[in-house]
Amino acid sequence: MANAIVGQSGGPTAVINASLAGVFEAAKSRGAKTVYGMRHGVQGLLKSQWVDLGEHLRDDLDIELLKRTPSSFLGSCRYKLPDAAAQPEVYEEILRILDELDVAWFFYIGGNDSMDTIYKLADYGRSVGSAIRFIGVPKTIDNDLEGTDHTPGYGSAAKFIATQMKEIIRDSLVYDMRSVTVVEIMGRNAGWLAAASALAKGPDCEGVDRIYLPETPFDAERFVEDVNDLQRRKSNVVLAVSEGVRTADGRYVCELGQALGAADAFGHKILTGTASYLAGLLASRLGTKARAIELSTLQRCASHTASRTDITEAYQVGGAAVKAACEGHTGEMVGLSRLSDDPYQCVTVLNDIHRIANREKKVPAAWITEDGAGVTDELLRYARPLIQAELTPISVNGLPRHIYLK
Amino acid sequence: MANAIVGQSGGPTAVINASLAGVFEAAKSRGAKTVYGMRHGVQGLLKSQWVDLGEHLRDDLDIELLKRTPSSFLGSCRYKLPDAAAQPEVYEEILRILDELDVAWFFYIGGNDSMDTIYKLADYGRSVGSAIRFIGVPKTIDNDLEGTDHTPGYGSAAKFIATQMKEIIRDSLVYDMRSVTVVEIMGRNAGWLAAASALAKGPDCEGVDRIYLPETPFDAERFVEDVNDLQRRKSNVVLAVSEGVRTADGRYVCELGQALGAADAFGHKILTGTASYLAGLLASRLGTKARAIELSTLQRCASHTASRTDITEAYQVGGAAVKAACEGHTGEMVGLSRLSDDPYQCVTVLNDIHRIANREKKVPAAWITEDGAGVTDELLRYARPLIQAELTPISVNGLPRHIYLK
Numbered sequence: 001m002a003n004a005i006v007g008q009s010g011g012p013t014a015v016i017n018a019s020l021a022g023v024f025e026a027a028k029s030r031g032a033k034t035v036y037g038m039r040h041g042v043q044g045l046l047k048s049q050w051v052d053l054g055e056h057l058r059d060d061l062d063i064e065l066l067k068r069t070p071s072s073f074l075g076s077c078r079y080k081l082p083d084a085a086a087q088p089e090v091y092e093e094i095l096r097i098l099d100e101l102d103v104a105w106f107f108y109i110g111g112n113d114s115m116d117t118i119y120k121l122a123d124y125g126r127s128v129g130s131a132i133r134f135i136g137v138p139k140t141i142d143n144d145l146e147g148t149d150h151t152p153g154y155g156s157a158a159k160f161i162a163t164q165m166k167e168i169i170r171d172s173l174v175y176d177m178r179s180v181t182v183v184e185i186m187g188r189n190a191g192w193l194a195a196a197s198a199l200a201k202g203p204d205c206e207g208v209d210r211i212y213l214p215e216t217p218f219d220a221e222r223f224v225e226d227v228n229d230l231q232r233r234k235s236n237v238v239l240a241v242s243e244g245v246r247t248a249d250g251r252y253v254c255e256l257g258q259a260l261g262a263a264d265a266f267g268h269k270i271l272t273g274t275a276s277y278l279a280g281l282l283a284s285r286l287g288t289k290a291r292a293i294e295l296s297t298l299q300r301c302a303s304h305t306a307s308r309t310d311i312t313e314a315y316q317v318g319g320a321a322v323k324a325a326c327e328g329h330t331g332e333m334v335g336l337s338r339l340s341d342d343p344y345q346c347v348t349v350l351n352d353i354h355r356i357a358n359r360e361k362k363v364p365a366a367w368i369t370e371d372g373a374g375v376t377d378e379l380l381r382y383a384r385p386l387i388q389a390e391l392t393p394i395s396v397n398g399l400p401r402h403i404y405l406k
Numbered sequence: 407m408a409n410a411i412v413g414q415s416g417g418p419t420a421v422i423n424a425s426l427a428g429v430f431e432a433a434k435s436r437g438a439k440t441v442y443g444m445r446h447g448v449q450g451l452l453k454s455q456w457v458d459l460g461e462h463l464r465d466d467l468d469i470e471l472l473k474r475t476p477s478s479f480l481g482s483c484r485y486k487l488p489d490a491a492a493q494p495e496v497y498e499e500i501l502r503i504l505d506e507l508d509v510a511w512f513f514y515i516g517g518n519d520s521m522d523t524i525y526k527l528a529d530y531g532r533s534v535g536s537a538i539r540f541i542g543v544p545k546t547i548d549n550d551l552e553g554t555d556h557t558p559g560y561g562s563a564a565k566f567i568a569t570q571m572k573e574i575i576r577d578s579l580v581y582d583m584r585s586v587t588v589v590e591i592m593g594r595n596a597g598w599l600a601a602a603s604a605l606a607k608g609p610d611c612e613g614v615d616r617i618y619l620p621e622t623p624f625d626a627e628r629f630v631e632d633v634n635d636l637q638r639r640k641s642n643v644v645l646a647v648s649e650g651v652r653t654a655d656g657r658y659v660c661e662l663g664q665a666l667g668a669a670d671a672f673g674h675k676i677l678t679g680t681a682s683y684l685a686g687l688l689a690s691r692l693g694t695k696a697r698a699i700e701l702s703t704l705q706r707c708a709s710h711t712a713s714r715t716d717i718t719e720a721y722q723v724g725g726a727a728v729k730a731a732c733e734g735h736t737g738e739m740v741g742l743s744r745l746s747d748d749p750y751q752c753v754t755v756l757n758d759i760h761r762i763a764n765r766e767k768k769v770p771a772a773w774i775t776e777d778g779a780g781v782t783d784e785l786l787r788y789a790r791p792l793i794q795a796e797l798t799p800i801s802v803n804g805l806p807r808h809i810y811l812k
Contacts, residue, residue, distance in 0.1 A: 012580050040582040065610075071576035078581070162805055163710050170477035170808060171707040174418050175484070176446040204471075204808045293702050301577040304569050305710060307804065387804035398713065398793035399568055402576060402610045 001031040002104035004322070006053070007038035007045065008072035008139075009079075009110035009117065013153030014160070014303040015314040016139050018067045019109045020074065022318020023137065024053050025063065027105065030326045036101055039405075041077035041108070042117055045097060046090070056405060065403040067311055068393055070303035073405060081117055084124045091124045098132055105133050105325040109318070111140035111151070115333055115357040122331030122353060133325035136333030136353055137317050141300050143192035144360045147351035148335030152317055153300075155310030155386030158196035160302040161185060162387060164295060165200040165208060169238050178235045180227060180282050180290040183208075184275030186299050188244040190362045191215050193299065195375045196383055197240035209237050214244035215363050216372035218253055223278070224285050226373070231288060243274050253277060304400045308389035313346065320348035344385035407437040408510035410728070412459070413444035413451065414478035414545075415485075415516035415523065419559030420566070420709040421720040422545050424473045425515045426480065428724020429543065430459050431469065433511065436732045442507055445811075447483035447514070448523055451503060452496070462811060471809035473717055474799055476709035479811060487523055490530045497530045504538055511539050511731040515724070517546035517557070521739055521763040528737030528759060539731035542739030542759055543723050547706050549598035550766045553757035554741030558723055559706075561716030561792030564602035566708040567591060568793060570701060571606040571614060575644050584641045586633060586688050586696040589614075590681035592705050594650040596768045597621050599705065601781045602789055603646035615643050620650035621769050622778035624659055629684070630691050632779070637694060649680050659683060710806045714795035719752065726754035750791035 004027040008016055020037075027035045037056075039049035051074070057063060066073060084091050098106065108118050115136045122134040138145050143154035165183065172181045185194040191213025201207025209230055212218060230237050246252045254274040275292035283290040317334045324332060332350045339345040367379040393400035410433040414422055426443070433441045443462075445455035457480070463469060472479060490497050504512065514524050521542045528540040544551050549560035571589065578587045591600040597619025607613025615636055618624060636643050652658045660680040681698035689696040723740045730738060738756045745751040773785040799806035 012577055044582065069576065070573050072580050075582060076580045159804060164704060164708070166805060166808060167476045167707040167709060168703060170475065170810065171418055171703055174478050174482045176450065176481060199805065202803070202805070204810060291703075293704070294700065296699050297574060297577055297697075298570060298699070298704075301573040302570070303573060384804065389804070390801060392798075395796060397608070398565060398790065398795070399572060399605065399608070402572065404576065404610060 001033055002102050003034040003036060004032040004105040004107065005036040005038060005050070005098065005101065005103045006107040006109065007041040008074050008076050009041040009108060009114035010076060010140065011111070011300055012071040012076060013139055013141050013300055014070045014156040014306045015152055015311050016109055017069050017073045018311045018314035019137050019139060019152060019318040021063050021066045022315035023107050023322055024057060026319035026322035030322055032105065036103065037074045040075040041079060042081065042094070043077035043079035044075065046093060048097065051405065062403055065394065065401055067315065068303055068391065068400060069402040069404065070301040073403070078113070080113065081120045084120055091121070094121065095125070095128070095130055095132070103132060105135070105322065107135055107137055107321050107325070109137040109139045111142065112145055112356070112358055112360060115353055118331065118333065119353045119357040125330065133328070133330040135321040135325050135329060136356070137321045138333060138335060139314070141193060142187060142190055144190040144362065145356065146359045146361050147333060147356045149338040149346060150336060150386055152310060152314035154192060155307040156302070156305070157193055157299050158199065158383055159307045159387035160299055160305050161193060161196045161295060162199035163305055165197045165240065166205050168293060169200060169205055169208070172238050173236050178231055178288045180231070180237045180239065180279065180288050182239045182241060182275040182279045182290065182292050184241055184243055184273055184292065184294045186295070187214060187242045189214055189360055191242045192363055194240050194242040195363055195379050198375045198380060199383060199387060208240045210239045210373040211375060212239070212241045212245045212373060213363055213368060214242045214246065215365070216368060217248040218245040219248070220256070220281065224281065227282055228286055231286065241274055241278060245274060304393050306391055307387045308391045309386055311391050316348055324350055341381050341385060344388070407439055408508050409440040409442060410438040410511040410513065411442040411444060411456065411504065411507065411509045412513040412515065413447040414480050414482050415447040415514060415520035416482060416546065417517070417706055418477040418482060419545055419547050419706055420476045420562040420712045421558055421717050422515055423475050423479045424717045424720035425543050425545060425558060425724040427469050427472045428721035429513050429728055430463055432725035432728035436728055438511065442509065443480045446481040447485060448487065448500070449483035449485035450481065452499060454503065457811065468809055471800065471807055473721065474709055474797065474806060475808040475810065476707040479809070484519070486519065487526045490526060497527070500527065501531070501534070501536055501538070509538060511541070511728065513541055513543055513727050513731070515543040515545045517548065518551055518762070518764055518766060521759055524737065524739065525759045525763040531736065539734070539736040541727040541731050541735065542762070543727045544739060544741060545720070547599060548593060548596055550596040550768065551762065552765045552767050553739060553762045555744040555752060556742060556792055558716060558720035560598060561713040562708070562711070563599055563705050564605065564789055565713045565793035566705055566711050567599060567602045567701060568605035569711055571603045571646065572611050574699060575606060575611055575614070578644050579642050584637055584694045586637070586643045586645065586685065586694050588645045588647060588681040588685045588696065588698050590647055590649055590679055590698065590700045592701070593620060593648045595620055595766055597648045598769060600646050600648040601769055601785050604781045604786060605789060605793060614646045616645045616779040617781060618645070618647040618651045618779060619769055619774060620648050620652065621771070622774060623654040624651040625654070626662070626687065630687065633688055634692055637692065647680055647684060651680060710799050712797055713793045714797045715792055717797050722754055730756055747787050747791060750794070
């Protein structure tokens with residue numbers, strides 16, 4: 001039996017290491033002699049940077065810690081392979097390294113850009129008659145991958161966003177004065193993460209008042225009017241806004257400040273955050289107290305509030321990728337297919353990588369309310385199962401314990 | 407037996423409601439007929455806004471939810487009572503309302519500004535021969551209150567900061583490129599919260615590289631040089647910085663951008679965040695990738711990661727306040743006195759309110775490293791016990807359940 005290799009690519013998530021654990025354990029149990037881990041994805045591989053994962057994941061406790069450790073255990077990259085026709089030497093080098101390591105199975109955990117790597121390597125491998133199997137493992141908090149009901153990583157980010165939003169809403173009501181809280185949520189082109197803020201609403205929480213997604217053109221005048229109306233009925237307003245919202249002519253809202261000439265102390269144009277721009281706009285136009293909160297990087301690394309459903313599925317897609325390679329598949333990505341919402345059931349499936357790579361799945365128009373500032377019950381039915389249950393952190397001395405490559 | 411009244415004042419914390427639960431249950435068990443809650447502190451009381459807490463906290467489950475609900479259940483205010491000699495009518499009105507409600511015990515949960523209210527009311531009460539007992543209950547994430555080893559609220563904020571910092575550090579190492587991450591932490595004048603970022607370091611975490619506190623004058627040139635040196639030894643650097651750091655001449659670092667004339671799209675001078683200013687400075691001077699993260703409001707409302715030690719103590723100081731009132735004390739604040747670090751033991755004590763109100767306790771100079779960019783083991787020994795153990799959120803449908811006044 002030969003060896004396996006696995007890499008992590010693109011932005012990290014809270015559960016990308018659960019997929020790594022799934023690949024590692026399944027590869028071992030299906031007979032891989034050594035499971036290598038690329039440092040910093042294909043970019044590191046090309047520099048001959050890899051580790052023998054078995055030396056770092058020695059027992060069941062290491063696996064449990066790995067499932068609870070955020071960010072990419074192996075490191076990541078944002079490297080895009082060149083066109084094989086233009087630079088075949090890059091591909092020859094990768095195959096030479098893989099052959100030297102006696103690798104039969106190649107796994108890559110990532111989003112739509114990373115799937116481009118599987119796409120190109122599998123096509124090139126086929127063209128030169130390589131026996132190596134190339135399989136993609138889905139991962140992204142953005143939930144914008146085709147070929148899967150949802151992506152591992154999304155559920156935990158959604159749970160973090162909804163949890164923080166509930167706490168922010170409680171916080172926003174504390175003073176007896178008019179206020180607007182604008183919360184900025186990740187998502188440049190797809191509004192899945194901002195949409196998750198709708199999950200905060202329930203019998204113990206008023207919920208957010210408006211949700212602005214990149215899928216709907218943003219009209220600043222209408223926005224100011226609408227918040228003004230809202231504040232006549234309730235004095236404390238909470239808004240969720242995607243970092244990627246843009247105007248009808250395609251400009252990001254965070255660029256509007258720049259257009260007006262704002263520059264920082266170093267003379268650079270300010271990439272004011274979207275929330276901070278909108279809070280400034282509301283304060284200035286409505287004379288209300290307005291504050292901006294960016295959930296920022298915490299959305300992709302908050303493993304302490306990960307969804308158990310998400311961790312389980314992240315682990316499953318890793319294992320399913322190994323099964324696929326073992327059964328002779330190549331040039332495919334594992335996806336999740338939902339059988340039902342209630343009871344929630346999902347199974348793994350395989351997709352031709354050509355139908356996945358470099359595409360983006362957005363929030364369907366039918367799941368956005370007519371006013372463009374909210375989401376429908378369909379979205380809640382879709383997202384709610386993904387945030388269910390917890391995987392308790394292993395707390396040592398008051399803090400969640402992680403594992404890392406020293 | 408007469409009635410009790412309790413209010414919450416100043417910025418909220420993750421555990422201020424545990425103190426409310428402590429006051430409520432102790433007052434009930436010591437015979438208070440009705441326990442009233444002021445809406446929005448004394449400001450609301452003066453507008454005759456109160457609730458009968460017994461109508462809203464009906465059973466043990468409500469109490470458990472209250473302990474896990476962030477922000478001030480009763481609402482808060484930042485109202486400072488006028489001088490009694492100048493405006494006695496305000497005090498007459500408060501006493502009239504309290505007499506009308508047949509209140510014998512008055513509790514106020516808050517920080518140094520809020521203790522000014524207890525100070526003034528107790529002095530006024532004594533001067534007019536009122537039998538009402540006025541007792542302060544300590545609360546602030548800032549940990550800057552005199553008369554107590556530490557303040558309820560600090561431990562949970564410290565635990566949140568250290569937890570997030572561990573996750574951010576993992577995230578910061580993901581790409582194979584030079585980077586600086588500047589994390590901004592609350593604390594205008596006292597660096598207790600930023601200091602808590604030192605707790606992240608351990609066998610599974612490299613820890614933060616530098617910690618900048620308001621207690622030490624900030625030298626921007628030395629800062630740039632130091633980070634430059636650091637990056638020669640390690641490519642990914644993580645810095646914790648208090649929002650309140652300032653230069654030797656007393657200017658806040660976040661004002662330096664303003665001094666250079668930066669203005670936002672609305673023509674207002676930009677109150678650039680400290681972290682975002684420093685990240686811009688490093689990017690511009692060192693040509694490194696630099697990002698800013700503000701932990702923002704989440705620090706004071708993240709009850710999902712509260713410290714059980716903190717919740718327990720918050721509850722205890724509430725109960726001890728009732729005991730003090732019941733035994734005839736007035737014009738005092740409950741404090742915590744540490745008997746030992748290991749095993750950690752604290753007991754409640756009483757302090758004359760005149761020695762507490764309007765003062766600020768800073769991080770001792772001896773607990774700051776000589777270079778002014780770190781903290782000593784003494785600080786770790788002090789802070790570590792305060793973040794121990796968890797109080798599991800009561801998760802319903804994937805999210806922590808809260809309780810709120812409808």
